[in-house]
Amino acid sequence: MNSSSVSDVRSNEQHMPVRILVADDHPVVRHGLRTLLGRNPDWEIVDEAEDGVEAVEKADRLKPDVVVLDLSMPRMNGLEACRQIRKNVPESEILIVTQHNSPQMMREAFKANAKGYVVKSDAGRDLVAAVDAVSQHKFFGRS
DSSP: OOHHHHHHHHHHHHTSOEEEEEEOSOHHHHHHHHHHHHTOTTEEEEEEESSHHHHHHHHHHHOOSEEEEOSSOSSSOHHHHHHHHHHHOTTSEEEEEESOOOHHHHHHHHHTTOSEEEEGGGHHHHHHHHHHHHHTTOOEEOO
């Protein structure tokens, strides 16, 4: 490949949308997250999941860049789903979006290899910055 071909490939990669999977057991929360994230033309919501098992299955199949994941979900909690997704799809970064405003839960999420942590009550302020950070493989969390 000559140098202009390498440059063309890199240029095309820079314009690929960030692919996002949203996982939360509450439909209204999924809708709200989709609405907030859908405002960015460089991001694509590839699918939604309503529990941890479905999140793992869809992450395995879709290989999203970012998984926005709730902690409290049926069938498999978000921490276990995070561990499994990071094991099965290591290129996918995990952003925990949860009602738990707890330093202990944040530590647990980071121990499970999440890249970011946002409390739902702060999502209006922090969600976009958090997705942007984790999509660039940077940590995001406020304590």
